[in-house]
Amino acid sequence: MIEIRFHGRGGQGAVTSAELMARTAIGSGKYAQAFPSFGPERRGAPVTSFLRISDIPIRIREKVYTPNVVVVLDPSIMGVTKVDAGLKDNGLLIINSAKPVEELRRQYGFKQKIATIDALHIALEELKVPITNTVMIGSLSKALGVATPDEVRCHLEERFGPSLASRNQKAFERAYNETKVEG
Amino acid sequence: MSSINSTKPVGIEVSLAIAEAVKLAEVEVVAAYPITPQTHIVEHLSDLVANGELNAEYVPVESEHSALSACIGSSAAGARTFTSTSSQGLMLMAEIVFIAPMLRMPIVMAVANRAISGPLNIWNDHSDVMSIRDCGWIQIFAETGQEATDLSIIAFRIAEDKNVMMPLILNLDGFTLSHFIEPIIFPEADKVKKFLPPYETSHKLDLNNPLSFGLLGGPEVYTEARRDTDLALLNSRSHVQRIFDEFAGAFGRQYRLVETYKTEGAETIIVTIGSISETAMSAVDEMRAVGEKVGLIHIRLWRPFPVVEFRAAVAGAKNLAVVDRHISMGFPEGPVGTEVRALMYHEKERPRISNYVLGLGGRDVTRNHFKYIVEQVKSLGADKRQGGYEMVGVLE
Numbered sequence: 127m128i129e130i131r132f133h134g135r136g137g138q139g140a141v142t143s144a145e146l147m148a149r150t151a152i153g154s155g156k157y158a159q160a161f162p163s164f165g166p167e168r169r170g171a172p173v174t175s176f177l178r179i180s181d182i183p184i185r186i187r188e189k190v191y192t193p194n195v196v197v198v199l200d201p202s203i204m205g206v207t208k209v210d211a212g213l214k215d216n217g218l219l220i221i222n223s224a225k226p227v228e229e230l231r232r233q234y235g236f237k238q239k240i241a242t243i244d245a246l247h248i249a250l251e252e253l254k255v256p257i258t259n260t261v262m263i264g265s266l267s268k269a270l271g272v273a274t275p276d277e278v279r280c281h282l283e284e285r286f287g288p289s290l291a292s293r294n295q296k297a298f299e300r301a302y303n304e305t306k307v308e309g
Numbered sequence: 310m311s312s313i314n315s316t317k318p319v320g321i322e323v324s325l326a327i328a329e330a331v332k333l334a335e336v337e338v339v340a341a342y343p344i345t346p347q348t349h350i351v352e353h354l355s356d357l358v359a360n361g362e363l364n365a366e367y368v369p370v371e372s373e374h375s376a377l378s379a380c381i382g383s384s385a386a387g388a389r390t391f392t393s394t395s396s397q398g399l400m401l402m403a404e405i406v407f408i409a410p411m412l413r414m415p416i417v418m419a420v421a422n423r424a425i426s427g428p429l430n431i432w433n434d435h436s437d438v439m440s441i442r443d444c445g446w447i448q449i450f451a452e453t454g455q456e457a458t459d460l461s462i463i464a465f466r467i468a469e470d471k472n473v474m475m476p477l478i479l480n481l482d483g484f485t486l487s488h489f490i491e492p493i494i495f496p497e498a499d500k501v502k503k504f505l506p507p508y509e510t511s512h513k514l515d516l517n518n519p520l521s522f523g524l525l526g527g528p529e530v531y532t533e534a535r536r537d538t539d540l541a542l543l544n545s546r547s548h549v550q551r552i553f554d555e556f557a558g559a560f561g562r563q564y565r566l567v568e569t570y571k572t573e574g575a576e577t578i579i580v581t582i583g584s585i586s587e588t589a590m591s592a593v594d595e596m597r598a599v600g601e602k603v604g605l606i607h608i609r610l611w612r613p614f615p616v617v618e619f620r621a622a623v624a625g626a627k628n629l630a631v632v633d634r635h636i637s638m639g640f641p642e643g644p645v646g647t648e649v650r651a652l653m654y655h656e657k658e659r660p661r662i663s664n665y666v667l668g669l670g671g672r673d674v675t676r677n678h679f680k681y682i683v684e685q686v687k688s689l690g691a692d693k694r695q696g697g698y699e700m701v702g703v704l705e
Contacts, residue, residue, distance in 0.1 A: 144490075145320075145322075145490050148320050148490045148491070149320035149321075149490065150320075151320070152318055152319065152320035152491075152492045153319075153320060157492060158320060158490075158491070158492070159489055159490060159491045160320075160489070160490040161484075161485075161488055161489045161490065162488065164346075164431075164432065164484045164488065164671070184491075185587040185588070185590050185591045186587065186588050186591050186676070187485050187486075187489070187584055187585065187587055187588050187674070188588055188673055188674065188675040188676065189673050189675075191675075
């Protein structure tokens with residue numbers, strides 16, 4: 127079982143990211159669950175969401191405390207939340223940032239492997255809005271090998287409708303191809 | 310939603326899956342008022358009615374009191390009727406909740422369980438439904454999204470059964486079940502039609518065969534009316550299992566009134582209701598792996614209480630660790646703890662019973678909580694009379 131925690135701000139799609147990944151994984155025959163850290167929903171407030179993906183049925187409903195992967199949708203979150211809390215030693219951080227990995231490591235003291243993607247840049251180019259969810263799941267899919275662009279397509283259409291789906295598909299594919307994973 | 314026309318698992322939010330199941334049940338009237346965390350259920354039903362996918366009357370009432378009043382009216386007119394609520398909504402509805410069973414109205418109500426105020430809290434525990442425990446409805450707790458979906462169909466079949474004719478509350482944990490995206494296999498529409506034929510009854514308001522409902526019941530009949538309602542509720546127990554069995558025959562998923570997990574040879578049995586049972590099962594797996602003789606019992610049918618099935622399930626256990634998600638203020642144990650102790654009082658071999666309250670107002674319930682409980686049980690002394698619930702996970 128892989129456990130993933132998403133950190134973002136209200137309106138950026140941390141919840142939608144976990145949901146889309148779960149739906150895609152289930153659609154391709156795996157077991158998955160996604161849920162937000164429920165609270166009053168306010169645009170801009172820190173938001174956490176959770177995702178589990180497994181080859182066998184999942185029988186846990188507690189939050190994710192020791193993730194294999196942490197996805198940071200908004201770099202400013204790292205200043206207010208310890209995003210790597212509980213992250214496994216062999217875990218992975220996937221960060222929306224244009225900064226070099228060494229600088230992020232120095233600034234926040236991250237010990238685990240890091241992947242970066244300039245998601246804001248891609249989102250503004252492809253979606254024309256600073257919503258980074260589909261970009262970040264593109265990175266996550268690449269890093270984990272759990273969802274290909276073909277597998278995610280129908281779920282993007284169901285979630286966003288035909289016109290928005292194609293732009294999101296493009297954003298997903300760019301991230302899938304442009305994500306740089308360390309080591 | 311096109312993807313539900315498939316026998317393969319679909320990733321869907323449990324609230325939406327319940328609404329889709331209610332659609333498969335071909336409900337005729339929905340009267341509801343939105344309240345977190347139930348809102349997505351009736352919101353999706355109103356979408357289905359508005360876009361023509363569900364041929365039903367959707368009554369957007371002005372309060373929960375009106376919602377259930379409208380449901381009683383439509384059920385009395387012979388329509389298959391559904392509503393849903395949570396917490397404060399159920400509190401506002403309470404006056405009408407107690408009336409439906411005596412009228413024998415087979416209404417189905419999903420309650421997305423949420424704490425009641427105060428302090429104001431929108432998150433999950435069982436204090437809403439436990440506050441109307443004695444209302445006379447059949448009360449079932451769903452453990453998973455699949456179960457909540459299946460039970461949304463089964464519920465109508467039970468409630469409307471000629472031998473039952475009682476309203477039914479389907480409890481599902483708010484957020485920790487209602488808002489999870491998880492894999493769900495939808496029962497096929499044609500099989501649902503066979504399993505759940507249209508609701509037909511002569512117990513209804515009919516100009517050609519006039520009946521009166523909800524009359525004054527003075528001292529000369531009130532006692533008998535209450536006794537008859539209780540007998541009807543108690544009598545539904547065997548029919549609930551019969552209909553669970555019929556569902557298993559048609560769809561392959563078997564439900565029982567009391568579910569056991571690794572209880573064979575267990576010295577300590579944890580007793581739960583609702584969706585924490587899954588986390589508890591994983592905790593049992595982890596404890597069994599290191600040699601702890603521990604098992605789990607999950608009470609699915611809460612009312613009428615499955616007395617015989619429960620006693621059979623716990624036979625041989627040395628310890629019962631009963632988990633509550635509600636405080637019975639002013640009494641040393643929670644409602645589940647109290648009832649389990651009462652049920653076991655006359656048994657020859659009485660286990661030691663201890664009671665744990667946890668997961669109030671959305672406090673996360675983890676595998677570690679169940680491991681802690683089992684450690685606590687082992688440290689209890691010989692005196693079985695020592696009582697009082699222990700609250701697990703309190704921050705000091």
